[in-house]
Amino acid sequence: MDKHASPKRSLEHPDKTSPDEPALRQGAYHVAISWLDLVVSVGIMVIVGAVVIWVVIRVIQPAPPSTLTISAGPQYSRFWFAAQKYKEILARNGVTLRVLTSSGTLENLNRLADPASHVDLGFVQSGLTSIPSVISPDTRQSGLMSLGSVSNWPLFVFYRGPDLMRLSEFKGKRLAIGREGSGTRQIVLLLLRANGVEPNDDTQMLPLVGEDAVNALLAGTVDVAFLTADSARPALMEKMIRTPDIRLFSFTQAKAYIRSFPFLSQFEVPMGAFDLADNLPPRSTDTIATTVELIARDTLHPALSDLLVEAAGEVHSGASLLQKAGEFPAPVAHDFPLSPDAARYYKSGKSFLYRVMPFWLASLTNRLLVLLVPVFVLLIPALRFVPPLYAWRVKSRFYRRYGELIALERSVLDDPSEEKYAEFTKKLDAVEKALNKLQMPLAYADEFYALREHVTYVRSQIGALRTVKDSGT
Known part of the structure; x- marks a missing residue:
């Protein structure tokens, strides 16, 4: 096809139809819009949007569960009572907290490490993971995280x-x-092992705790009582301080212990802490302390993480003999990594939604925002590709016919035999019939008529070539 030929030539001075050229019905089905092309164009955008939404739904956090389970400690222990306060605080926000009693830190850890136990939280004394015989490698690698320290111990x-x-x-x-x-x-x-003290016939290690240990010490059936914040109630400590021949041990090597065991810290019992009037104890005494951390599974929902750290602040932030006001909870973790959500909360507090809305409403709104933002940011701008896609689909029909037309013209020019001309005429008739059956939007009528004019032009040019050939023959 001659690229320099004017497509308008045949409209002003149309060539006569060859005697061998069949009379073809000239016409097309013009419509206001091609619904098929529009549906396909929009459908592609819908599929893309569905994929984006599916990805967002897969990535987005599900709604926070309405029930949590915490492994606290022995009934009526300090952390059993703390768990009851957590339960009240979470209930105000529509979350039910189940409180389980336990024998202590080891049982709490074992429950947390075992998914079958369905325990989400637990109070754990720091330092235990440094004892290989106590904590198994599976427990260390069980996907636990710390929400921070909640108390000195x-x-x-x-x-x-x-x-x-x-x-x-x-x-x-x-x-x-x-x-x-x-x-x-x-x-x-x-x-004790670090000091060469092992259980044997000479050294007896008895499983006594709290008041039982104190009574045994007062009765002379034991020589030493190791007490912690949970079992060393002020009344019991004052009772022992007032008893002749019973002393509070001072860790004169406290700094050495802290350097040897990083999970330990130095703790001072102030002079007069138990009785100001009688100045008991009569001098400041150094001891060592661990911390108690609130440990959770790493699957804990971020919204619940915020709620729990907030509850810990309400429960553990008060001043006492063991701590300053506001000292706990604190972003201090020893055995397990600090949760990223907890770290964010300690740094910047609750998000705006959770500050101004009830917990359940803020959670719902937050999830909706995470879902809708990709829709507005990605899908709505993507809609501007619908018109170009629609235009490309319509014009692609013309492009396909032009390709067929060029191929037919070249086939005859390369081999101007009678057989090739007959094949050309048959195929060109098929192209023109197919063209006249197209449903074209009115906006593309100019492309349609230009293509049909080019079909007529190619037919006339090949017809003229055949006439010249016949004359020469």
């Missing part, structure tokens, strides 16, 4: 007899070191 050691300065001097004595399964017992055993 100082160790108070009362003993009978003359002043002692080192734990190694307790060798050969009767020691009340806490119940089986408690974190305190494991920490005490770790410290």
Whole structure:
């Protein structure tokens, strides 16, 4: 096809139809819009949008569960009562907290590490993962995370007899070191081993705790009682301080312990802490302390993480003998990594939605925003591609016919035989019939008539070529 030929030529001076050219019905089905092309164009955008929404739904956090389970500690223990307060706070926000009693830190950890237990939270004394014989590798790698420390957990050691300065001097004595399964017992055993004190015939280690340990010490059936913040109630400590021949052990090597065991910290019992009038104890005494952390599974919903850290602030932030006001909760983690959600909360607090809305409404709104933002940011701008896609689909029909027309013209020019001309005429008739059956939007009528004019032009040019050939023959 001659690219320099004017397509308007045949309209002003149309060539006569060849005698061999069939009379074809000239016409097309013009419509206001091609619904098929529009449906396909819009359909592609709908599919793309559905994929985007599916990806967002897969990535977005589901709604926070309405029920959580916490493994707290022995009934009526300090952290059992703390868990009851958590339960009240979460209930105000529509979340039910189930409180399970346990023998202590070890059982809490085992429950958290076992998905079949369905325990979401637990109070865990820091430092236990440094004891290989106590915590298994599976527990260390079970996907647990810390929501922060919620309390100091100082160790108070009362003993009978003359002043002692080192734990190694307790060798050969009767020691009340806490119940089986408690974190305190494991920490005490770790410290005693570091001082060469092992259970044997000379050194007895008894599973006594709290008031039982105090009574045994007062009765003389044990020589040393290791107490923690949960079991060393102020009344019991004052009672022992007032008893002649019973002393509060001072960790004169506290700094060495802290450097040897990074999960430990130095804790000072102030002079007069138990009785200001009688100045008991009569001097400041150094001891060592661990912390208690709120441990959760790494699947904990971010909204619930915020709610729990907020509840921890309400429960544990008060001043006491063990801590300053506002000291806890704190973003301090030892055995397990600090949760990213908890770290964000400690740094910037609750998000705007959770500050101004009820918990359930803020959670719903947050999820809707996460779902709708991709729709507005990605899908709505993508709609501008619908008109070009629609135009391309309509014009592609013309492009396809032009390709056929060029191929037919070249086939005859390369081989102007009678057989090739007959084949050309048959195929060109088929092209023209197919063209006249197209449904064309009125907006593309000019392309339609230009293509039909070019079909006529090619027919006339090949017809003229055949006439010249016949004349030459």
